Amino acid sequence: MEGNYSSVLLKNVVGELTRLPGIGQKTALRLALHLLKQSPEIAAALGETIIKLRSEIKYCTICNNISDRDICDVCTNPKRDQTTLCIVEDIRDMLAIENTAQFKGVYHILGGIISPVEGIGPSDLSIAPIVDKVDKGNFKEIIMALPATVEGDTTNFYLYKMLKQFNVNISIIARGIPVGDELDYTDEITLGRSILMRQPYQGIKG
Amino acid sequence: MEGNYSSVLLKNVVGELTRLPGIGQKTALRLALHLLKQSPEIAAALGETIIKLRSEIKYCTICNNISDRDICDVCTNPKRDQTTLCIVEDIRDMLAIENTAQFKGVYHILGGIISPVEGIGPSDLSIAPIVDKVDKGNFKEIIMALPATVEGDTTNFYLYKMLKQFNVNISIIARGIPVGDELDYTDEITLGRSILMRQPYQGIKG
Numbered sequence: 001m002e003g004n005y006s007s008v009l010l011k012n013v014v015g016e017l018t019r020l021p022g023i024g025q026k027t028a029l030r031l032a033l034h035l036l037k038q039s040p041e042i043a044a045a046l047g048e049t050i051i052k053l054r055s056e057i058k059y060c061t062i063c064n065n066i067s068d069r070d071i072c073d074v075c076t077n078p079k080r081d082q083t084t085l086c087i088v089e090d091i092r093d094m095l096a097i098e099n100t101a102q103f104k105g106v107y108h109i110l111g112g113i114i115s116p117v118e119g120i121g122p123s124d125l126s127i128a129p130i131v132d133k134v135d136k137g138n139f140k141e142i143i144m145a146l147p148a149t150v151e152g153d154t155t156n157f158y159l160y161k162m163l164k165q166f167n168v169n170i171s172i173i174a175r176g177i178p179v180g181d182e183l184d185y186t187d188e189i190t191l192g193r194s195i196l197m198r199q200p201y202q203g204i205k206g
Numbered sequence: 207m208e209g210n211y212s213s214v215l216l217k218n219v220v221g222e223l224t225r226l227p228g229i230g231q232k233t234a235l236r237l238a239l240h241l242l243k244q245s246p247e248i249a250a251a252l253g254e255t256i257i258k259l260r261s262e263i264k265y266c267t268i269c270n271n272i273s274d275r276d277i278c279d280v281c282t283n284p285k286r287d288q289t290t291l292c293i294v295e296d297i298r299d300m301l302a303i304e305n306t307a308q309f310k311g312v313y314h315i316l317g318g319i320i321s322p323v324e325g326i327g328p329s330d331l332s333i334a335p336i337v338d339k340v341d342k343g344n345f346k347e348i349i350m351a352l353p354a355t356v357e358g359d360t361t362n363f364y365l366y367k368m369l370k371q372f373n374v375n376i377s378i379i380a381r382g383i384p385v386g387d388e389l390d391y392t393d394e395i396t397l398g399r400s401i402l403m404r405q406p407y408q409g410i411k412g
Binding site for chain 1: 280304
């Protein structure tokens with residue numbers, strides 16, 4: 001579906017919406033027509049928050065997290081453990097970990113992972129600041145929480161090489177069978193790893 | 207995923223985006239983070255076109271089509287056949303027909319179809335203006351292009367009752383097997399109708 005939208009205003013919105021990932025012409029048109037049915041305030045609120053987001057957002061100078069200030073809420077929070085550093089690929093992964101409420105340390109957002117296929121090398125990522133941070137800081141543990149992929153493994157190994165010179169524990173998040181999954185539906189590599197990385201049974205569920 | 211987005215700006219955009227149909231928290235976050243990676247101009251263009259769409263759009267006073275002017279491009283186009291009127295449920299259906307390039311008449315957009323379940327009666331729809339238009343106008347044919355559903359059929363019958371008093375041909379778009387489909391994958395009702403509504407073979411494909 002393209003071309004005649006009978007309105008330049010409509011055509012413009014559809015055009016801008018289709019620049020977004022996963023939104024094609026049909027979805028864009030559906031969203032635009034939905035907006036037309038809403039009050040002008042709702043459409044204005046959406047438009048204005050989008051403009052404001054991109055023009056006013058800042059990146060935390062310590063961890064690269066998005067923030068409304070120069071230093072983000074996590075880094076300034078006195079209740080967070082400043083001696084435990086969790087390295088993640090991007091902001092979404094950080095938010096996912098935050099939502100588990102299982103981690104009380106601080107983060108460092110790499111901005112990607114090493115991927116020769118996509119031409120992303122260590123120098124394209126925020127790795128030097130980590131080394132500097134660990135060198136000058138007082139960290140007890142570095143947790144690598146990167147994707148369980150070849151690229152993630154490569155990045156883990158590179159980080160390990162850079163950080164093993166320091167007196168700090170380096171750990172990696174556990175890989176194994178997702179909670180709730182059956183063994184026979186789990187792929188062989190995951191199942192194999194979950195056997196190799198077996199842990200002492202603590203007598204508690206989950 | 208909810209709660210802490212580490213940025214009020216981000217939280218606001220996610221909140222506004224999730225008001226849109228089919229967009230949940232995860233998709234909204236993905237879209238917002240995508241916008242952050244784009245140039246400020248792209249985010250501004252999206253925001254501004256949305257605001258402009260809702261505040262400046264008009265509805266054609268003749269056919270209810272969305273338009274940048276009081277009368278839409280279809281109704282003002284001298285090349286369109288002003289004696290053939292196609293009745294559609296909404297703007298999306300009109301755009302779908304326009305994209306087939308098979309119809310050169312004009313439209314009337316009902317704004318819905320009769321649905322007792324949803325409490326939509328004839329008086330909620332733009333039916334009186336059609337009767338008025340056909341009464342005062344010079345139409346040769348009225349094509350009912352409504353959904354092939356019970357509600358569509360009900361609306362077709364109601365429109366027929368209102369319009370049969372006038373000296374005008376009333377037709378309905380064909381129902382049958384979708385082009386490219388196999389007979390044994392077609393549901394029985396559609397297949398039955400396609401037999402009942404069989405047409406003289408014209409010796410051409412499609």
